[in-house]
Amino acid sequence: xxxxRRLIGDALRARRQGQHRTLRxxxxxxxxxxxxxxxxxxxxxxxxxxxLAAICDALGARLSELLxxxxxxxxxxxxxxxxxxxxxxEPTGQQPAPVPAASHGKTAGRSVRQVSSDGTVSVQxxxxxxxxxxxxxxxxxxxxxxxxxx
Numbered sequence: 001x002x003x004x005r006r007l008i009g010d011a012l013r014a015r016r017q018g019q020h021r022t023l024r025x026x027x028x029x030x031x032x033x034x035x036x037x038x039x040x041x042x043x044x045x046x047x048x049x050x051x052l053a054a055i056c057d058a059l060g061a062r063l064s065e066l067l068x069x070x071x072x073x074x075x076x077x078x079x080x081x082x083x084x085x086x087x088x089x090e091p092t093g094q095q096p097a098p099v100p101a102a103s104h105g106k107t108a109g110r111s112v113r114q115v116s117s118d119g120t121v122s123v124q125x126x127x128x129x130x131x132x133x134x135x136x137x138x139x140x141x142x143x144x145x146x147x148x149x150x
Contacts, residue, residue, distance in 0.1 A: 006043030007070045010054070013041040015059050015066070029058035076137065 016026050023041075027034040031054060039045040040055070047055065051065075056063045 004070070004074075005040075005046040008047070008066070009041045009043040011066055011069050011073075012055060012059070015061055016041075019059065026055065026058050030054045030130075065101055066099060073137065 016023070020058050023034050023037055027037040030037070030051075032040075032051060036045065037055065040047050040051075052066075056066055
């Protein structure tokens with residue numbers, strides 16, 4: 001299941017980090033407490049439309065751009081078969097069969113699957129629990145990566 005608040009938080013964080021700005025700078029410009037902005041970026045809090053507009057304004061972004069980005073990520077997740085299907089953990093005492101790291105791996109109790117990669121775009125799914133999946137898309141642009149996570 002993709003949580004909208006996580007997608008919004010990831011999109012805000014990607015924009016802020018892309019501008020090389022700190023949480024303190026953006027929280028001050030948006031008139032939001034640093035802790036609350038951090039909670040929003042981590043997907044723990046869901047901002048009101050007014051607060052989201054203030055954060056977007058502080059980032060110099062249009063609210064419609066941010067929401068379009070989030071919408072595109074949700075649409076991508078919905079189109080990929082098996083992306084949002086819960087992954088069952090291995091029973092205790094049994095070791096999973098070795099799988100190439102580029103296609104699937106276990107990290108700190110989470111299952112990570114490489115769903116697609118064509119050299120310029122790669123998509124990974126991180127299953128943190130049966131109801132919590134994160135979709136990471138990475139687009140290669142010249143020598144910098146742009147990361148959008150869901």
